[in-house]
Amino acid sequence: MEKGKKEFFIGENRLYLGEDKILYADFSGELTVDIINSLYDFFNLNKTKMMNEGKVKILIHLKNPKKSSPEARKLTYTLSKDKNIGKVALLGINPVTKVIASFFMGNSRKKDVKFFNTKESAIVWLKE
Numbered sequence: 671m672e673k674g675k676k677e678f679f680i681g682e683n684r685l686y687l688g689e690d691k692i693l694y695a696d697f698s699g700e701l702t703v704d705i706i707n708s709l710y711d712f713f714n715l716n717k718t719k720m721m722n723e724g725k726v727k728i729l730i731h732l733k734n735p736k737k738s739s740p741e742a743r744k745l746t747y748t749l750s751k752d753k754n755i756g757k758v759a760l761l762g763i764n765p766v767t768k769v770i771a772s773f774f775m776g777n778s779r780k781k782d783v784k785f786f787n788t789k790e791s792a793i794v795w796l797k798e
Contacts, residue, residue, distance in 0.1 A: 676716075678708065678712050680704065680705055680708045681698075681705075682698040682699065683695075683696065683697050683698060683705055683708075684696040685708070685709055685712045687716055687719060690793070690797065691719070691727070692727050692728070692729055692793065692796055692797075693712075693713060693716075693726055693727070693728045693729070694728075694729050694731070695709055695728060695729070695730045695731065696731045696733065697730065697731065697732050697733065697735070698733040698734055699734060699735070699736050700736040700737065700738055700739075700742075701735075701738040701742050701746070702738070702739065702742055703739070703741050703742050703745055705742075706742055706745050706746055706749065707745070709749075710749050713726065713752075713754075713755075724756075725754060725755065725756025725757070726754055726755055726756055727756050727757045727758075727759075727796045727797075728755065728757070728758045728759070729758075729759045729761065729789070729792050729793065729796060730758065730759070730760050730761065731761045731762050731789070732760065732761070732762045732763050733762055735762070735763060756782055757782040757783075757784075757795070757796050758782065758783045758784075759783075759784055759786055759792035759793075759795060759796050760783065760784070760785050760786065760792075761785075761786050761787075761788075761789055761792050763785060
């Protein structure tokens, strides 16, 4: 992965840094360990460009989400504890995935994670 690159693709999944310094992660299907590691690599290479008040804000858009492996869920939990991650907005989650994500959020103790029905409302919250 190239340092300073503002956009990265892995399969149908897209990671990009918006002009608003928000990290956008558009995921389709199953979140694999490779995809999560790519997100974290992109984050680490670009985090200084993405800092908003000392933290990185992320909008994760899950398109057609599918069940992820236990390894991928465990890695997501570990990465969620990174001190440089601020608010995380989740968009496009079906009811079943929302229940699983709510359980994860409760275990991670991360307070700045919310679900949204529209991209616009998620961006407004991230910018607050």
